Amino acid sequence: MLVAGVCAAVARHLGLRVRSVRLLALVLTLAGGSGPLLYGWLWAFTPHEPAATPAEADTGARREVPGAALLLVLAVAAALLTLIAAPSAGERLPGGALETIVASSAAVAWSLGLDRGDPTRSARYGFVVRTASAALLLLVGTALLLQQPWVLTTIAAVLMLTLGVVVLLIPRVVELWSEVIAERSGRVREEQRAEIAAHLHDSVLQTLALIQNRAEPQSEIARLARAQERELREWLFAEPGVDPGDLAVELQRYAAELELEYPVRFEVVTVGEAALSSGALAGAAREAMLNAARHAGGEVSVYLEASPEELTVFIRDHGPGFDPAVVEEGRLGVRESIIGRMTRSGGAAAVRSSVDGTEIELRGPRA
């Protein structure tokens, strides 16, 4: 990188070798002197390329020259000149007035056009430059108006005052405008999504419900349709900001997994504030759901109630049931993974089983 990396950037953009671009620049410089001008132009207006690595960022090119600040200094000098020349200018426009307008406008333009996209220039710097330019214009404009009001000086003064006010307003207007644009595109996206959702709802979801209705209750087809329906529903009615670690979400997800594997249909109902799942409660609930899917099948209800103090989960199936008193034989799952786990973590578990089915109740403190 010899100066600011412009030749390298041009070479990369045009697919040429860096050396030939540099040679061309040199030739242009020697023959007629347009090389530096072109170089400066490209340097000022080419979009800044983010550095790929931190090391590159250290040696990387920056628009080192604080153009806006330099122009502002120029404008201040011109303004001083104007103020000095004004009393003796008579009917003519005092020297420096035009230069003040041009230099301060250029400073503002540089600040808005070039510095705003440059990460090395802070927003505060831009603000200071623009406010100073506007103040300068307003000051000189007012001073000119207070002189003997000749046509030319009045025009120049009014121009300065107008420009000053505009410069002060520009950032706010730009900000408002980009807000409006962002809001509009956000609304368009939201509308499109709603439209797609409505369409899917009226067509696909209905068809999936119908398939479940028509197919044998526990058949492969019915289960697949149910899983698809659940997935689509999740997407359609996804609430923004729901924590994926939420116990309700986790139980839903696990129910969907089990439905694909076993001939079972889960109805998961949740009540209360969202609750982070404590490991033990979630683990025990999963075990209970797995048991229900494996041994009972059919319709299984899962009910989660989250009160401010504790979480309660009920898992109920309509299987043949078993005697909780003799769970020793082989059903280690219930004793160890459910009851043991809950009591160890400071919660409680109860099993009610009869010929009508089994209900497991889990209680645990909020995580």
Next chain:
Amino acid sequence: MRVLIVDDHSIFRSGLRADLDEGIEVVGEAADVDGAVRAIQALEPHVVLLDVHLPGGEGGGGAEVLRRSGRLLDRVRFLALSVSDSAEDVVGVIRAGARGYITKGSSGADVSRAVRAVADGDAVFSPRLAGFVLDAFGAAAGEQAERDEELDRLTAREREVMRLIARGYAYKEVASRLFISIKTVESHVSAVLRKLQLSSRHELAAWALARRLL
């Protein structure tokens, strides 16, 4: 028992017609809001099976049918059917006057049972609807009505019944679990339905408002 099926999907209508029990006579079908309102006025069925999402009319769906059939609500009972059991939909149609709600995935036998219950003047709550009710009335947070007639909260017994329904208990099972008669369970559920329709709790208003149903 005379039943009208309102749904914009013809396959669903014919499927349901075939699945319903003997003794339930389907007297007509309608596919949109205006058609449904006309058919209800002309036929005066015992029960209307009403899809929550319906095209036509002013875009209000099933709830609009209910509002426009307001005069007939004491003679014609409405059972809402929906594929999407989102709270706004369900609460919207119930507040507009439906006596119950079930999902479209329910079997023909389940729908038939629900139709008979609604025709008898009972309310039909699915586990999910019971869950919505518990949520809407702040039951999980421990809110409880002091008096039976209080509209904005559930009594301890009503909360108990709703909780069992949400846990997947049928009315009969709720009754034996709580040592009360099925009739008592039904009257509790009807009381909850009335509260759901008349209460001005802001959760309910907000849900209905979200679907522009107020």
